[in-house]
Amino acid sequence: MISWILLLILLISCVCAGALEVNVSQPLYQAEESNNVTMEWKFPPEPDRSTNSLFIECHLFTDHRVSVLYHLHEGIEFPGSQDEQFSGRVQCDRDVLREGRLRLHVSRLRTEDSGLYECEVMTKQGWGADECRLTVTATVAQEPHTTTTVSPEPExxxxxxxxxxxxxxxxxxxxxxxxxxxxxxxxxxxxxxxxxxxxxxxxxxxxxxxxxxxxxxxx
Missing domain, CATH: 1.20.58 (Methane Monooxygenase Hydroxylase; Chain G, domain 1)
Known part of the structure; x- marks a missing residue:
């Protein structure tokens, strides 16, 4: 709830600033269960400014619910607003935020992580968002390999x-x-x-x- 209130306040404050161009690096990501994936969004960088004026919130949209994936407000991460589904599995590369790149690393993927991911970015320049889709496939259990022992033929x-x-x-x-x-x-x-x-x-x-x-x- 607090994140939505903050988002509303920032939306109001950024109306006059205009739209911010936010683009996802690729529209579709695919990975297998238990593997890792890195999703990336790009926005106009502000190299002369710190990340204290940066607001980021990312969500997962499925047919059943909306989950908070990542939340950053004025340069401070809020893990408390993160959905329990992603607890301890999401990391943001803070070093490239100044370059206008938002990179989220999701580890130990599950099949329920599949869905539509949207990230909203707010700076002094404005507000923008873009989305991508992640498909996580279940790992197929391999049958144990059986070796047939053939008795050597007599000489x-x-x-x-x-x-x-x-x-x-x-x-x-x-x-x-x-x-x-x-x-x-x-x-x-x-x-x-x-x-x-x-x-x-x-x-x-x-x-x-x-x-x-x-x-x-x-x-």
Whole structure:
């Protein structure tokens, strides 16, 4: 309420002085939630004068309400008139006010900060205002990246080497048994030869099964 009364008094006092040209640097600002943004307005500078005669008031207009963003009167900031929505999140670059530049830094943006921003500036030259729009988009949560672990394929060369060694062993065993059988046919009865032949078949089957099992384990 006090800021509106002060604004009314200054408006009355500046009627005779005329209009002041105030221009926003860009009409549209876009940013993501939780980021920062800097909005800038320009007005005729008064380098030979202090900021004690400067009045600035900035508002956010939405469909539901009007909020005070920043308030400066005769060079003194009034944080008490600032809306709670912007408490601790708005800073003005006081060093460039003499240059005719109003720069407002809004940090930790929220989606409800979206809307129309208007800044009114009053000096001894007059009164003026300009507006811009800020759009704050919500941050999209990224899905956690899942890494699929692929088991390394068995080395083909190693598989073939193992297989060849096993087959070579089988061939050697069979050849030895055959030689023994051929020798014993001349000096041994047929019953013994039959037993040796049966044992040879059993041993060959066991070795062959072991090789097959080893190969399957490697796959």
């Amino acid at each position: 083909s060369q190693k598989e073939w080497l193992v297989l060849l060694i096993a087959l070579a062993g089988i061939v050697i065993v069979i050849m030895v048994i055959v030689v023994v059988i051929l020798v014993m046919r001349q000096t041994t009865r047929p019953e013994i030869i039959a037993v040796i032949t049966a044992v040879t078949l059993v041993v060959t089957g066991v070795v062959t099964g072991a090789v097959i099992k080893l190969y399957n384990n490697q796959l």
